[in-house]
Amino acid sequence: xxxxxxxQKMHFKPRIVALGDSSILIQLGEEIxxxxxxxxxxLASLVETSAIAGVIETVPAYATLLVHYDxxxxxxxxxxxxxxxxxxxxxxxxxxxxxxxxxxxxYGGELGPDLESVAAHLSLRVEDVIRIHSENIYTVYMMGFTxxxxxxxxxxxxxxxxxxxxxxxxxxxxxxxxxxSQTGIYSIESPGGWNLIGWTPLKLFDPNSDSxxxxxxxxxxxxxxxxx
Amino acid sequence: MTLEVVxxxxxxxxxxxxxxxxxxxxxxxxxxxxxxxxxxxxxxxGNDSNCAAIEIGLGDITMRALRDCxxxxxxxxxxxxxxxxxxxxxxxxxxxxxxxxxxNKLDSGMWAYLAVSGGVxxxxxxxxxxxxxxxxxxxxxxxxxxVGDVMKSGTSSRSLHDLAARTLPEAARPLYSDNPIIDVxxxxxxxxxxxESIATFLSSEYSVSNTSDRMGYRLEGVALKHRSKAELIxxxxxxGAIQVPSNGQPIAIMADSPTTGGYPKIGxxxxxxxxxxxxxxxxxxxxxxxxxxxxxxxxxxRELIDGLGKIExxx
Numbered sequence: 267x268x269x270x271x272x273x274q275k276m277h278f279k280p281r282i283v284a285l286g287d288s289s290i291l292i293q294l295g296e297e298i299x300x301x302x303x304x305x306x307x308x309l310a311s312l313v314e315t316s317a318i319a320g321v322i323e324t325v326p327a328y329a330t331l332l333v334h335y336d337x338x339x340x341x342x343x344x345x346x347x348x349x350x351x352x353x354x355x356x357x358x359x360x361x362x363x364x365x366x367x368x369x370x371x372x373y374g375g376e377l378g379p380d381l382e383s384v385a386a387h388l389s390l391r392v393e394d395v396i397r398i399h400s401e402n403i404y405t406v407y408m409m410g411f412t413x414x415x416x417x418x419x420x421x422x423x424x425x426x427x428x429x430x431x432x433x434x435x436x437x438x439x440x441x442x443x444x445x446x447s448q449t450g451i452y453s454i455e456s457p458g459g460w461n462l463i464g465w466t467p468l469k470l471f472d473p474n475s476d477s478x479x480x481x482x483x484x485x486x487x488x489x490x491x492x493x494x
Numbered sequence: 495m496t497l498e499v500v501x502x503x504x505x506x507x508x509x510x511x512x513x514x515x516x517x518x519x520x521x522x523x524x525x526x527x528x529x530x531x532x533x534x535x536x537x538x539x540g541n542d543s544n545c546a547a548i549e550i551g552l553g554d555i556t557m558r559a560l561r562d563c564x565x566x567x568x569x570x571x572x573x574x575x576x577x578x579x580x581x582x583x584x585x586x587x588x589x590x591x592x593x594x595x596x597x598n599k600l601d602s603g604m605w606a607y608l609a610v611s612g613g614v615x616x617x618x619x620x621x622x623x624x625x626x627x628x629x630x631x632x633x634x635x636x637x638x639x640x641v642g643d644v645m646k647s648g649t650s651s652r653s654l655h656d657l658a659a660r661t662l663p664e665a666a667r668p669l670y671s672d673n674p675i676i677d678v679x680x681x682x683x684x685x686x687x688x689x690e691s692i693a694t695f696l697s698s699e700y701s702v703s704n705t706s707d708r709m710g711y712r713l714e715g716v717a718l719k720h721r722s723k724a725e726l727i728x729x730x731x732x733x734g735a736i737q738v739p740s741n742g743q744p745i746a747i748m749a750d751s752p753t754t755g756g757y758p759k760i761g762x763x764x765x766x767x768x769x770x771x772x773x774x775x776x777x778x779x780x781x782x783x784x785x786x787x788x789x790x791x792x793x794x795x796r797e798l799i800d801g802l803g804k805i806e807x808x809x
Contacts, residue, residue, distance in 0.1 A: 283682040286762030287791035289732045291682055298727055310518070325517045325730030327754055332730025334517070337765065337795055342788040409520040410728060410754030413629055417728070453520070454629060473619045473631040479519045 278302075280353055282346050288337045290345055292353065295329035298419060298447065302329050303407045307484040308356045318348060326483045327408040328417075364405070364486045369451070369466050371400065371442050371489045377465030378442070384427055384461050398422050399463065400489040404449060406481050414453035414471030416481045421447045433459030440466050442489070464489075495560045496610060496647040497548075499639050504553025504599060508614055508633035508645075509749075511544040513622035517753040523733065524624035524632065527551070527708060527749050528605045528772040530798060531568045534662050535609035537802050538566035538586040540651040545613030546623040548639070551605045555639075556596045559589040563647060564611040564657040567595070570670045570773040571603020584667065588658035602672050604773045611657050612648035626750060627708065659807070666801035672779050674770040676763055677786040677794070678736065683726065683758035687738070691718040695760055696783055700744065704777040708750040711771065713781070717742030720758065728756040734763035734771070746771060764791035766798045 281293040292309065295302035303326075310326040313333060320339030325332040335345050373396045374381040385392045404418035411417075421444060429445045434457060437443075441452045443460035452458055453470035470480045481487070499506070509532065512525025526532035526549055533543045548555075550572075559565075566586040567574045574581045577593040583606065589595060597606055616623050616633055625633030634643055650657065684692060694716050703712035713736075724740035730753060731737070736744045737757035746763060747755070763771055764786055774781060786794075 284679055284762075284788045285682055285730075285759070286679050286732055286734055287765050287788050287795060289730070289762075291729065293729075296727075323515050323517055325753055327729040328727045330729040332732070334732065337792040338799065341792060408728065408754065409518060410730075411520060411752055413516075413519060413521040415520050456628075473629070478620060483518055 282349055284342055285332065287342070288335060290333050290335065290342065290349065292331045292333070292349055293329060294331070298328050298407065300405060300420065303405065305356055306331050309352060310483070312352050312355060313349070316352070320345075327410070364484050365482065366403075366486045366488065367481060369468060369487055369489050370492045371464040371466050372492045372494060373399075373464040375465075375494065377438065377440075378463045380461040381463045384444070384463060387427065388424060390424065395425065395463065396491060398425055399444070399449065400491050404487045406483055406485045406487060409481065409483050412452070412454050412456050412471075413473070414479045414481065415450060416470070416485075416487070417448055417450055418487055419448045421449055423447075427461050429459045430461065433457055437462065438465070439470065440468065442466060495644045496563050497614070497645045498558045498560055499555065499641050499643045500558050500594065501554065501556035502639060502641055504550050504555055506548055506550045506555050506639040507625035507627065508546050508616055508623055508639070509549045509625060510546040510623045512749070513620055513624050513626070513632070516620050517730070520753055521620060522626055522629075522750050522753060524622070524626045524749050526605075526607065528569070528607075528769045530668055530769040531570070531605065532607050533799075533802055534584065534667075535566045535568040535607040536613070537805060538568065538584075538657075538660050538662065539564050539609050539611040540657045541609060541611065541613050545609065545648070546616065547607045547609040547614060549605060549607055550597055552599070554596070554598045555608075556594055557608065558594050559591055560644065561591045562654060563589055564650065564654045565589055565595060566609045566660075567597060567606060568662070569603065569606025571600045571775075572606040573598045573600060585661045586658055588654060602775060603670065604775060610647045611650035611654065615646040615648050628750060660805050662802070662805050666804040668766070668769050668798065670770060670773050672775060673781065674767070674774070674779075675782045675784050676767045676771055677791060678761035678763055678783045679788055679791055680761040680785055681759070684760055686720050686723065686726075686758035687760055688719045688721055692760070694718060695744070696785055699780045699782055702774045702776050702779045702781065706776040708748055710748050710751055711746045711774065711776070713744045713746065715743070718744065718760065724758065725756050726758055728754045731755045731759065732762065734765070734768050735759045736761050736763065748772070764794060766791065766794040
């Protein structure tokens with residue numbers, strides 16, 4: 267069963283489809299999977315380093331790369347051909363070595379208000395939730411939702427939690443959260459439906475800084491437990 | 495200083511052509527809701543198409559010129575008066591220091607742009623002057639304009655007299671309407687919907703909800719049905735993409751929308767027709783969608799942009 271599933275994954279045929287008349291979507295898989303996501307980032311860096319005039323920017327996501335292009339420069343057929351060729355040139359090992367970012371986290375307390383209910387829901391001790399969450403090294407699969415927000419995974423299976431039934435209207439910046447097989451950090455104060463388990467003093471987004479973002483898509487992240 | 499806000503009841507923000515290059519970090523592109531009007535206003539005053547202008551919607555604004563300048567006012571659903579005269583939209587005007595420029599909202603339409611020769615000059619944040627209200631950055635301190643705000647302008651590309659009294663003829667403008675028919679390119683997730691729902695989407699009327707804003711226009715009509723899942727793993731999206739959450743009511747994402755989303759997209763509005771959608775009146779407009787192809791949509795967009803070259807100087 268396991269091998270059959272692997273095989274299916276390997277055989278996913280990339281799809282290149284239009285999203286309107288000025289964006290094109292390259293789909294490399296159908297699920298959240300680290301190998302697929304690595305190919306997405308490898309393709310993104312290949313497209314970006316090629317500096318193709320008429321390509322405006324790219325947006326890597328879990329299993330897709332969206333390429334925004336200028337329809338006054340390229341027809342859909344032209345950009346599709348260029349990207350089809352880039353697809354054949356993906357060399358995963360040649361892609362940028364991921365940056366490793368350490369993130370200090372104060373788990374629980376006022377800024378991690380769901381830590382205890384998460385532990386209770388999962389029938390784990392609070393200490394175990396902290397240990398398991400901070401043990402793994404996560405990959406920033408993609409960024410979205412708000413400026414600088416990292417969608418990271420994969421979470422250990424024992425920490426899989428549903429989203430909150432009623433999202434909070436206000437979650438402070440720096441709040442570390444989990445939902446499904448993912449973990450994230452709220453980058454600006456915003457509404458949020460994930461389970462809040464901790465808080466980091468690091469600034470994920472500062473529009474006035476020379477380096478406005480703490481993370482880039484594809485980075486690796488390690489949480490460091492800080493005791494109050 | 496060139497312009498001062500003296501009265502304001504609408505939503506006014508500073509927008510340039512958009513914040514390009516940061517979408518991979520989750521930063522919305524922002525920029526004008528109606529890119530055609532925005533480009534027309536800039537072109538009328540001899541500016542590059544990426545110069546910042548003032549976007550006004552939902553109400554009125556009165557500005558005072560603090561020095562002689564040329565302004566262009568273009569858009570849908572506004573009347574313009576400068577000093578003591580009423581003027582038409584889609585034209586540029588010589589404004590003397592001390593004169594006021596009034597834009598009053600009429601019943602139809604939604605957005606107008608006031609461009610000044612040399613462009614409005616504010617700090618660049620992430621390579622753009624566009625205001626992103628939710629993120630509290632860009633434009634003037636990341637907020638909407640308020641009475642008392644003063645703005646600088648850059649250097650005019652030509653003499654002010656050369657730039658005044660120019661007009662974009664009506665034939666070169668999109669066919670704005672309160673109830674437009676809007677071209678869409680279907681997909682990429684049209685397979686997520688039943689055949690019946692695709693037919694419904696392309697044949698029924700959708701009203702533009704009152705809850706619409708710069709992030710998205712919510713549409714209300716016959717609910718669309720998903721074959722099974724109403725969610726996919728998140729992927730990049732673009733202005734004009736029409737996503738359909740589980741309640742079956744489509745949302746057309748607009749300038750300030752998040753860069754990625756996890757609802758299936760039934761189609762995307764053609765770039766040439768995005769201005770028609772942008773100028774719909776929330777709570778009143780009823781729209782219909784018509785299927786087009788990428789090839790046709792790109793041709794239509796090229797023709798629309800070429801039309802900006804038809805600006806006429808006064809005789």
